[in-house]
Amino acid sequence: MSPRAANPPVPAATDPALIRNFCIIAHIDHGKSTLADRMLQITGVVSDRDMRAQYLDRMELERERGITIKSQAVRMPWAVSDRAYALNMIDTPGHVDFSYEVSRSLAACEGAILLVDAAQGIEAQTLANLYLALENDLEIIPVLNKIDLPAADPEKYAKELADLIGGSPDDVLRVSGKTGVGVEDLLDRVVERIPAPVGNADAAPRAMIFDSVYDSYRGVVTYVRMVDGHLNPRERIQMMSTKATHEILEIGVSAPEPTPTNGLGVGEVGYLITGVKDVRQSKVGDTVTTAVKPAAEPLAGYTEPLPMVYSGLYPIDGSDYPELREALDKLKLSDAALVYEPETSVALGFGFRAGFLGLLHLEIVTERLRREFGLDIIATAPSVVYEVTTEDKKTVTVTNPSEFPTGAKIAEVREPMVKAAILAPKDYVGTIMELCQSRRGSLLGMEYLGEDRVEIRYNMPLGEIVFDFFDQLKSKTAGYASLDYEPAGDQAADLVKVDILLQGEQVDAFSAIVHRDKAYAYGVLMTGRLRELIPRQQFEVPIQAAIGARIIARESIRAMRKDVLAKCYGGDISRKRKLLEKQKEGKKRMKMVGRVEVPQEAFIAALSGDTEGKEAKKK
C-alpha cells in the first residue's frame, strides 16, 4: 500500500466516485486538530518542515483556546489499492452556539469521523452533533483518540461507542493523533466506508456555502460544496437567497493553502473569491448558482442566523465610543451572526445592544474587541428574547429589559425554551437534577451510556441557561459535566421586570427580567452588591429593588460623616490644592444618578459580580 497518492486527482476534473467528503465530530480538546494535522502530514499536503501545530485553526484566539470557531476544508490525496482518491476534510466548529454552522458543514459531507478521547469518553456536544450527523444520514466512523495516554481505557469507551451507534466494539478504530498510530488505517477506512458524492453534472450548478470567512487582503472567501453542475473561473454567479450576482475572481481548493483551479465539479469542495467585503453577502447555507442560467430550486436547509442572546456592550472609557462602533463594523464583516444597534444607558453612557448566537459567541466577540482592537469594554448581563403581550393585545419583542412594557397590564410573557442535554458521571445525577429543577427545568429523560455515565435531558428556559448555568454546572460536577442545548420553542411564564433604584432613580443597566419566584433573590443580590460598591455620599442613599411601583428589597448607604483633611498648614497647601484639582477631574468621570455620584468602576464591578472590586469605594 502506498500511502501518498502518486498521481492525485486533478481538481475540477475529478470523477465524483474518487471523492470522499467527511468531517470530524469531536469535543473540544479531544484532539481533533492534532489528528487533522497528522492527516495533512501523512497525506503529504503539508511538508513536515512546514508543519505548524494545529494548522487548521487559524485565528490566534482559536489556537489559544484550543477550539475551532471557523471551519475550513482541506483537500488531501490518498491512494488505496493503487487508486488515487481526493479526500475533503471539512473542519466543523465544535460549540453549541454555532450549531447552524455545524449542520451546514455536516450537510456538505457524506460521512463523519466520530472522534472520542479514549480516556474521557463521549461528551454532550459530541453526542448532539452525532445525532445531527445521523439525521443527515452520514456514514459514521467511530474512532478513539489518544490511545497513547496512560489513562486511556479503549475497551470501555469502544463499548460505549458501539452501544451508541450500533456495530461491534472491534469496529472502533484506535489512533493517536499525537504519534500517528492508526491514522493511515483511518484514511483507508474513510475511502472504504464513506460513500462517494452523487450529483447531476449536466444540471445548472448548485453549490452550498458551508462557511464564509473574511480575509483583510482578499475580501470574503466563500467555502462551498458542489452538488450539481460545474462552476468556472470568471463566471458570474448568483446567491439564490438574495439574487445578488458577483463575478468569480478566483476559484480553487485548499491544499491547504488556497490553490486556484480550473473550476469545481460535482461533489468537490473548494473556495470562491468574488471581491465582496462583507460575509453577509455570502451567507452560510445559501446556494450559489450561475447568473446566466440559474438553478430553479435552491438546496434545502438555508436559514438566517437568529440571535439568541443579547447584551449591552459599553466602552469603559466613554470617549472610545467611536472606536467601538468602528470595531463592531469591522467584526461584522467576518461574523454574519453579529447584530447590534446603538443604545444609551444612564449608568454606562453610550454603547451598543448586540445580539449573539449564544454565550460563547458573546465571549468571543468581546474578547476580539479587547484583543484585536485594544478596547476596554463591559458587557451587561446577557438577556434572551421575550415576547410580551399586553392586555390591549399588543405584542412587543423584548431583547432588553428596558423595552419591557410598563404602562399597560401584561397579559402574557413568552420565553424561549431549549432542550438541554447534560452528560456526566452517574454520581452527579442528584446534584445536576437539583440544579436543573432550581432553574425551572423539567426532566425529559435520562439514559445510561455504558456503565457509569448518564445523559440527562431537560426542557429549560434559555434565560436560565444564560444566567451563570454552565459555570454552576461545571463547579458542581468538578468539571465533569458537559452541556449541549438546542432551541425548543417557547413557553408562557410568570416573568417580571425587576428595576433597581438609587435614591428613587432607576439604574437601567441593572433591570432584569426574572421569574416572579426569583425576583426577591435578584433584588437582594443587586441592592446588596451596590451597597458594597457605591461610595458613601453626603446624604443617605436608599437602594431599592422594585417590580413596577412595588418595592421588594431595600438597602441603604449611610451618609458619609467625615471628609476633611485634619491638618492644612503652610507646607500642606500646594499638595492639598492639587489633590482637590485631581478630585475635580475624577468627578467628571463619575456617573450621576440623580444626585448620587457613582464611579463607573462600581457599576462595572456590580455587573460583573466582582464585589471584591471595592477599589472604587476607597477613594
Added chain:
Amino acid sequence: MGSALPLGDPAPLDGLLPPSAAVGAADRAFGVYVHVPFCRVRCGYCDFNTYTASELRGARQVDYADHAIAEIRMSRRVLAASGVPARSASTVFFGGGTPTLLPADDLVRMLGAVRGELGLVPGAEVTTEANPDSVGPDDLRRLADGGFTRISFGMQSAVPHVLAALDRTHDPARIPLVVGWARDAGLDVSLDLIYGTPGESLDDWRRSVDTVLEQRPDHVSAYALIVEEGTKLARQIRRGELVGPDDDLEADMYEHVDDALGAAGYEWYEVSNWASSPGHRSRHNLGYWRGDDWWGVGPGAHSHIGGVRWWNAKHPAAYAERVTAERSPAVGREVLGTRARETERIMLRTRINEGVEIASLGGGGPEAVAGLIADDLADAKAARAGVLTLTRRGRLLADAVVRRLLDD
C-alpha cells in the same frame, strides 16, 4: 508639614521673586516659620521632614542655628531685591521635628536674627512646638526671656496604649508638669491631640480630652490621624497588623471634642483648632488660612509671598550646603494663577470661622450656598449676614463642601 515636596518649577538660584509677589504686600500680614528638622526617634505615623541623629549624613545639629540664621539674612536681601516692601514679622513659629531638641539658646539666637534682620512688630506672637519629654523649667524660662510668648505641646493622648501605638515616648504624667512650668515662665500654652489612632476607643479619647481640660490650656488642636504613605504606620495597616482609622468613629470623636471644649468655654476657629478666647487663637496659623505672606526657614520649609510659593531642599545636608554657599536653598516653586489662588482662598477660608464672603464666590455662589444650607453643611444665620461658614457637620465634610463650591 508633609515630607514629599510638590512638583513645581525650578526655583532661581538667587531666590528672586517675580514682580507680582510684591503687589498688595502692605495689606498682608507677614510671618516667619522656622523648621527644626530633628527628632530623637521617628514616630510611626510621622512623614514630616525630620531626622534622627543617625539619619543626618554629617549635617550637624550644633551648626543648625547658624544655617537657619544665614537663610534669615538672605530673606531680607531677597525680599528687598524683589521689591517687596519691608514688613516686620507679626508672628514667628518654630516647628519640627522637635525644636526643643536644640538648646534654648539656639532657638533664642534664631529668633534674635529674625528680630534683627526683619523686625518684630510689638506684641508679636512667637511660638515653639515642644515635646513634653524634651523640655525642663529652665529651658522654658530662657525661651520666655528670649521673647517667646507661646508653646505648643505635642501631647497627642493621655492613654499609654495609644501613645505606644503612635511611638510616642513621653510619660503622660509629665503633661501637668510641663504645662505648669510653661505657665510659671509666662508662656501661653497649647496642647495638641491626635484621635483615630489604631486601637483607640471612644472612651480612650474621652479620657484624653478630660485630661486636656483639667490643664485649662489657652488653645487646643485636635487632629484626626492621617495615615501617610511611606510611614511605618501605613505599612502596619497594609499588612493587617493594625486596623486603620474608621471615619464614623473619627466623626464621633470629633463631635465629642467639639462638645466638650464648647462646654468648657472654648470656641472653634478652624476645623481642628479651638481657643479659650479670640486673643488666644494662633495668629501665625491664621496667616496660612487667610492667604497672608510668610517666609519658611529651614530644610523642606515652604514659603508664600503674594501668590508665589516655594520650598527648600529637603535634606539638612543639602540645605546646609546651599545656605553656606550663599545660594538660595529653594529647589522648586510655583507662581499661582488667578484660578489656583481662588481655589486656595476658598479651600483655606472655609476651614476657619471667619468664613468666606458669599459675594466673593461669583455668580453660582449664592445658589451653591443655598444647597449647602439645605444639606446642613453651611450656617444659615451667617449666610444671611453674607458669610459662608460651616456647621459642625460641614466642618467634618469640609473637603466635600469645597468641591461643591468649586464645581463649574
